[in-house]
Amino acid sequence: MLKVEQISGGYHQTPIVRDISFLVNKGEFLGILGPNGCGKSTLIKMISGILKPTSGKVLIDGIPIEKLNPRQLAKKMTVLPQMQSNTFSTTVRETVEIGRYPHQSGFFSSWSEEDEEAVIKAMELTDVLKYQDTNLEFLSGGERQRVFIAQALAQSSELLLLDEPTNYLDIAHQKQILDMIRKEVTEHGLTVVSVFHDINLASLYCDHLLLMEAGSVKAYGEPHEVIIEQQIMDVYEARISTQAHPEQPKPQMAILPDFEEQRKEKSVSLSNIQKGEDYIAFIAEFPLKVLSSAVHNAGLGWYATFINRTVPQEYDIENVKTEFLQYIIEKGFSPTNTVGMMTAVDTKKAVMKEYLAPFGSLIVIVTAGIGGAIDVSHAYERTAYQTIGTINTWVIINGKLSEEAFVQGMMTATEAKSKALQTEKVMDKLSNTIATGTPTDSLLVAATQQGEFMQYAGPLTEVGKMIGKGVYEATVEAIQIYKREMER
Numbered sequence: 001m002l003k004v005e006q007i008s009g010g011y012h013q014t015p016i017v018r019d020i021s022f023l024v025n026k027g028e029f030l031g032i033l034g035p036n037g038c039g040k041s042t043l044i045k046m047i048s049g050i051l052k053p054t055s056g057k058v059l060i061d062g063i064p065i066e067k068l069n070p071r072q073l074a075k076k077m078t079v080l081p082q083m084q085s086n087t088f089s090t091t092v093r094e095t096v097e098i099g100r101y102p103h104q105s106g107f108f109s110s111w112s113e114e115d116e117e118a119v120i121k122a123m124e125l126t127d128v129l130k131y132q133d134t135n136l137e138f139l140s141g142g143e144r145q146r147v148f149i150a151q152a153l154a155q156s157s158e159l160l161l162l163d164e165p166t167n168y169l170d171i172a173h174q175k176q177i178l179d180m181i182r183k184e185v186t187e188h189g190l191t192v193v194s195v196f197h198d199i200n201l202a203s204l205y206c207d208h209l210l211l212m213e214a215g216s217v218k219a220y221g222e223p224h225e226v227i228i229e230q231q232i233m234d235v236y237e238a239r240i241s242t243q244a245h246p247e248q249p250k251p252q253m254a255i256l257p258d259f260e261e262q263r264k265e266k267s268v269s270l271s272n273i274q275k276g277e278d279y280i281a282f283i284a285e286f287p288l289k290v291l292s293s294a295v296h297n298a299g300l301g302w303y304a305t306f307i308n309r310t311v312p313q314e315y316d317i318e319n320v321k322t323e324f325l326q327y328i329i330e331k332g333f334s335p336t337n338t339v340g341m342m343t344a345v346d347t348k349k350a351v352m353k354e355y356l357a358p359f360g361s362l363i364v365i366v367t368a369g370i371g372g373a374i375d376v377s378h379a380y381e382r383t384a385y386q387t388i389g390t391i392n393t394w395v396i397i398n399g400k401l402s403e404e405a406f407v408q409g410m411m412t413a414t415e416a417k418s419k420a421l422q423t424e425k426v427m428d429k430l431s432n433t434i435a436t437g438t439p440t441d442s443l444l445v446a447a448t449q450q451g452e453f454m455q456y457a458g459p460l461t462e463v464g465k466m467i468g469k470g471v472y473e474a475t476v477e478a479i480q481i482y483k484r485e486m487e488r
C-alpha cells in the first residue's frame, strides 16, 4: 500500500530525515515514535507530499506520489497534521464537510447522499455530532481535535497519515478514537501511519512501530521488538521499565523518576505487628512492594498494611471479596493500601519470627490450620475437600528485590512450608501420604525496596537461605500449636 524508499530531506539546506525506508501493507497500523525534534513530522510531511524529499521515493499502490494530482492524492491519502491552523470561524459540520472536497466533481456543487452519509458517520464516530452547528472557536482543544479527526475520516481515503491524533484528548476519547481507528484497520482494511508521543498507546494499537533517532530509523518491528527497556532509555534518554499489559500481548512502559522519596521509616520489624480482636496486622509507615495470593489486593502492588483475619469455621459467604472489603473499611484500614487474607485459625496464635541477615533482616509470620491438608500429587483423585484449614504465610524483607526474586521468594517459601509439613508428618487423609499444603494456603512476599538490591531469592542466596529457614521454623511451630489446640 505505502512504500517509502530511502527518503532523505529537510528544510532549506538542513537535512533532517536520513535514508528512511519502510513498507506498510493494506490494513496495517504503523506507529512512528521518537524524541522531540527527531524528524517524525518532517517524515509525515514528506510522505504526504507537503515536503519534497531531496532523495528517495514515496509510492502508493506502486505509484510515486508526485505522479498523482492533488485530487487523486487526496482520495488515496488523508493527512491530519500536528497543529491545526484554523481561524475557527466555521461550524463543526462545515469543517468536517471540507473532508469531502476531493469527492466533489465539476464546478457546481454535487453534494451527494454518499457525501452526507460520510460526514454524519465521521461525526458520530468521533462523538462530535452534537456540536455540528457550533463554531469551532467555542470548542475545547480535545473537542476540536476530534472534529479534525472527523474531517480526516470523512475524506474516506485508504491511507490515513496522523500526527499525534490523541493530542489534547482525555483517556476516554483517546480510547474511543484509537478503538475506532483500529476497527477501521481490522474490519475495513484502512491503512494508518501515525506519529505517537505515548509509547504505551502506540504499543497497544499498532501492528508495527518505527522508532526514530536523529532523523534515522533506530528500530522497526512489532511492539515487543521495539519497546525494549534499554533501547527506549537510550533513544529518549529517560529511565523507564517495561512490563506486561494486563490483557494484551503488548509491552507497556513506566517512567522511573530520578528522585528517591524521603521516607520517614527506613526499615520494618516485628514492632510493626498489631493484634486486633479477630486479626493480626502488619502496619508500616510506607508502602512495601508485595506479591501475594491474598483475598483482597492479590498480585503485585504496593501496600502498607497486611491483615490476616480470623473468620468463623462456618464462614461461607457468596461474595467473599465484597464482604472482605466491608470488613477492611469497618476496621478502619485503607482498602487501597491493604492486602487481606483470612483463616479459621485464631490469628492471635500466629508465629512471628525475625531473622538478621547480611542484607538486612526478614520477618516471617505464619498461621497454620491443617485439617484439610492434602498431598498435591494426589489432589487429582479428589472431587471435593472436606475439612477447612489454611496455612497463611507472610515473608517481609528489609531489602530490594527484583521481580524474579519475588517469584523465587514465593517458590522458596512454598518449598520450606512443604518441608515443615513433612517434618510434622502432616498427612493427606485420603491418599495416606505426607501432605504438601492445604487447598487454600495463601502466601505474601513483601520487600521495603530499600537497602541492598537482590536479583535472586533462590535457596542458596542470602535472602533465600533466610526465607527457607524462617518459613520452615515458623510453619513447624504453627503446626505444633495447631496440633496442641486439637488435642485439647
Ligand SMILES: Nc1ncnc2c1ncn2[C@@H]1O[C@H](COP(=O)(O)OP(=O)(O)OP(=O)(O)O)[C@@H](O)[C@H]1O
Pocket (backbone or CB within 6 Å): 011, 016, 034, 035, 036, 037, 038, 039, 040, 041, 042, 043
Ligand atoms: N518549517 C521548518 N523549517 C525549518 N526547520 C524545521 C521546520 N520544521 C521543523 N524543523 C526542524 O526540523 C527538526 C525536526 O522537526 P520535526 O517537527 O520533524 O520533529 P518531530 O520529531 O516531529 O518533533 P516533535 O516530537 O517535537 O513533534 C527540528 O529540529 C525542527 O526544528
